[in-house]
Amino acid sequence: MMTNRYGHLFALAAAATMLAACGSAPMQNGAVVPQGASSQSRVRPQHRSWMDLGLAKQDLLYVSNGNSEVTVYRYWQHTLVGVLTQFTQPKGECADSAGNVYITDSTAQRILEFAHGGTKPIKSFDDSPDSPYTCSIDPTTGNLAVANQDGTSQPGSIAIWKKGSSSPTRYTDSLLYYFEGCAYDANGNLLVTNGSRYPYGTYFAWLSKAGNKLINITVPGPDPSRAWGYVQGIQWDGKYFAIDDYSIYRIALIHGQAYYVGETELDAAGSNGPYWIYNNKPGTQGTQVVGGVNGDEDSVVNYWHYPSGGEPIFGLSHGIDNPFGVTVSLKQQK
Amino acid sequence: MKRYYWFVPILFVLCACGGNAVAPALGVAPAPHPDRRSSWISPELERTQAPLLFVSDAGTADVYIYNVKTLKLIGTITGFAQPQGECSDNKGNVWVTDASGETVYELSHRGHLENELVQKGATPVGCTWDPTTGNLAVMSLLGVPSQSGGVLVFPKGVGTPTLYTNSKQYFYNFGDYDAGGNLFFDGRDANGNFMLSELPKGKSSAHTVALTGGTIYFPGMVQWDAAKQDFIVGDQSCGNLYASCVYSVKIAGNTASITGETKLQNSAGGQLCDLVQGVLFNKELLGSDNDFCGSTPSATYIWPYPGGGAPTRYNGKTDSVPVGAAISR
Numbered sequence: 001m002m003t004n005r006y007g008h009l010f011a012l013a014a015a016a017t018m019l020a021a022c023g024s025a026p027m028q029n030g031a032v033v034p035q036g037a038s039s040q041s042r043v044r045p046q047h048r049s050w051m052d053l054g055l056a057k058q059d060l061l062y063v064s065n066g067n068s069e070v071t072v073y074r075y076w077q078h079t080l081v082g083v084l085t086q087f088t089q090p091k092g093e094c095a096d097s098a099g100n101v102y103i104t105d106s107t108a109q110r111i112l113e114f115a116h117g118g119t120k121p122i123k124s125f126d127d128s129p130d131s132p133y134t135c136s137i138d139p140t141t142g143n144l145a146v147a148n149q150d151g152t153s154q155p156g157s158i159a160i161w162k163k164g165s166s167s168p169t170r171y172t173d174s175l176l177y178y179f180e181g182c183a184y185d186a187n188g189n190l191l192v193t194n195g196s197r198y199p200y201g202t203y204f205a206w207l208s209k210a211g212n213k214l215i216n217i218t219v220p221g222p223d224p225s226r227a228w229g230y231v232q233g234i235q236w237d238g239k240y241f242a243i244d245d246y247s248i249y250r251i252a253l254i255h256g257q258a259y260y261v262g263e264t265e266l267d268a269a270g271s272n273g274p275y276w277i278y279n280n281k282p283g284t285q286g287t288q289v290v291g292g293v294n295g296d297e298d299s300v301v302n303y304w305h306y307p308s309g310g311e312p313i314f315g316l317s318h319g320i321d322n323p324f325g326v327t328v329s330l331k332q333q334k
Numbered sequence: 335m336k337r338y339y340w341f342v343p344i345l346f347v348l349c350a351c352g353g354n355a356v357a358p359a360l361g362v363a364p365a366p367h368p369d370r371r372s373s374w375i376s377p378e379l380e381r382t383q384a385p386l387l388f389v390s391d392a393g394t395a396d397v398y399i400y401n402v403k404t405l406k407l408i409g410t411i412t413g414f415a416q417p418q419g420e421c422s423d424n425k426g427n428v429w430v431t432d433a434s435g436e437t438v439y440e441l442s443h444r445g446h447l448e449n450e451l452v453q454k455g456a457t458p459v460g461c462t463w464d465p466t467t468g469n470l471a472v473m474s475l476l477g478v479p480s481q482s483g484g485v486l487v488f489p490k491g492v493g494t495p496t497l498y499t500n501s502k503q504y505f506y507n508f509g510d511y512d513a514g515g516n517l518f519f520d521g522r523d524a525n526g527n528f529m530l531s532e533l534p535k536g537k538s539s540a541h542t543v544a545l546t547g548g549t550i551y552f553p554g555m556v557q558w559d560a561a562k563q564d565f566i567v568g569d570q571s572c573g574n575l576y577a578s579c580v581y582s583v584k585i586a587g588n589t590a591s592i593t594g595e596t597k598l599q600n601s602a603g604g605q606l607c608d609l610v611q612g613v614l615f616n617k618e619l620l621g622s623d624n625d626f627c628g629s630t631p632s633a634t635y636i637w638p639y640p641g642g643g644a645p646t647r648y649n650g651k652t653d654s655v656p657v658g659a660a661i662s663r
């Protein structure tokens with residue numbers, strides 16, 4: 001925590017110094033960036049959000065950092081192309097098929113929606129009095145589901161905003177109590193978990209597409225004699241649910257029953273937040289997984305092949321500071 | 335760094351479940367996860383010669399034993415991991431598939447463990463016993479040999495199985511033998527579309543059977559109806575909704591024709607939410623509704639067949655996530 005605070009102060013000072021000392025060039029949405037600064041040198045966050053132009057045809061990786069900034073990269077080139085600064089504590093992220101990005105801001109009790117490559121939120125979802133932790137978009141409806149930790153209205157909840165709605169419907173569960181993971185499948189069924197907060201056990205529930213309440217569900221792992229230990233999130237990989245518990249475990253959810261499918265072992269893993277599975281072909285299984293790793297000294301966002309896993313194929317450290325949630329906004333087709 | 339730790343050993347108490355009734359719980363509240371209770375058998379079960387209904391419950395990881403005539407709960411067998419579909423043989427033994435346990439358990443008429451078939455890598459969810467050979471066919475939803483499922487046939491219900499697949503099928507759910515020993519089983523292809531397949535007696539691979547006369551959206555029970563010389567095939571998404579019904583299906587060559595539909599109601603008169611695998615017995619259909627739709631509590635029902643409609647009897651006090659059903663004579 002101290003590291004984050006000092007890092008943030010240093011970042012503010014650095015940004016102020018740079019702005020004062022250098023000329024500036026206009027950027028998208030009126031943001032500014034020092035003249036002559038290459039993308040690679042724009043490491044430290046600034047007061048205002050900024051984003052390079054011409055990103056519509058780029059897959060973009062968004063990373064929530066512990067210094068309360070969200071850094072944005074060209075997914076394939078790994079270059080920093082922008083920084084979003086409107087957050088107090090950005091956590092989990094998600095994206096929809098149109099490329100819109102949703103970023104939970106835990107202590108601000110809201111979720112901000114950004115267009116692909118945009119610097120200003122196009123919508124703010126008021127989640128008070130709860131603390132949003134992560135999110136998922138229903139591909140069949142565009143509804144936004146948010147997993148809330150306990151916040152000030154104990155217990156936590158799953159909050160769902162119907163597309164176009166300004167207020168959510170909240171679902172609670174006495175067994176899970178709080179929520180740290182949620183993901184929709186291709187049919188609009190939602191799988192949720194309370195994650196791994198000590199000393200409680202890890203539990204799961206699901207909300208069917210037509211359902212009106214969360215239903216507890218037993219999710220088997222690779223060995224029935226062992227229980228989940230460190231669940232950090234749930235994703236939909238295009239074919240199965242993928243549960244992040246150090247490795248990634250694939251689960252088939254069929255009419256309210258979960259079946260174990262397989263494991264993706266990730267070397268050099270260690271995410272503090274949910275992974276994101278890169279998938280640019282709806283209806284097929286994702287091909288890469290991305291996740292933040294907080295090491296003893298350095299923070300990185302690693303890329304792995306999926307579902308094969310193994311050694312990271314790339315480690316992104318430029319501008320990364322205690323990463324948490326990540327998401328990928330796919331390039332725009334039009 | 336993350337720590338990776340699995341714990342909570344399961345207390346497997348399936349064996350030694352005979353003896354006197356030991357207590358707990360008629361009408362227990364549904365549990366969200368395995369309840370860790372001990373098995374119990376009532377005095378009625380110890381002495382009865384009457385047909386019994388075995389119902390597997392993946393929510394509690396138990397198998398319930400009911401008096402067929404009254405649907406009174408007279409025994410509970412615990413210690414499973416994820417009990418699924420069931421089948422029975424001519425000795426009155428009941429086979430219970432256990433998906434995450436990767437095992438098929440053989441229980442006696444009184445609920446005693448007779449045998450277990452462990453098949454690592456499999457996901458057993460359905461089974462059927464061939465009266466012409468004594469072989470046991472087990473449908474593995476996934477995982478054999480890679481990610482797609484298959485049918486494992488255990489000769490005489492023991493030993494090492496032989497794997498059979500239809501190359502076009504991905505998920506394998508339920509099946510049954512016809513009078514000639516041909517095995518029919520349902521499931522889905524890799525895109526999630528319903529499939530019906532046949533493994534002809536003596537053949538080494540299965541083929542697709544084309545379905546005509548209607549659409550089945552999600553595979554449910556498959557049972558040979560000897561009286562009508564056709565199959566009962568269930569649809570867990572009847573009308574592409576969260577609703578269940580069963581169809582009469584007549585086989586002719588490589589074609590299966592839907593010749594009738596039986597609608598099933600719950601105790602409130604609404605359409606059944608999810609009948610996973612029922613069983614036909616004495617012109618009645620017995621099975622359970624896993625009611626995740628929220629209209630009624632999950633319950634075990636008996637309906638007239640083929641008439642369907644309102645249940646003639648039901649027990650809504652026990653089930654959590656009921657799945658499979660089998661009759662032990």
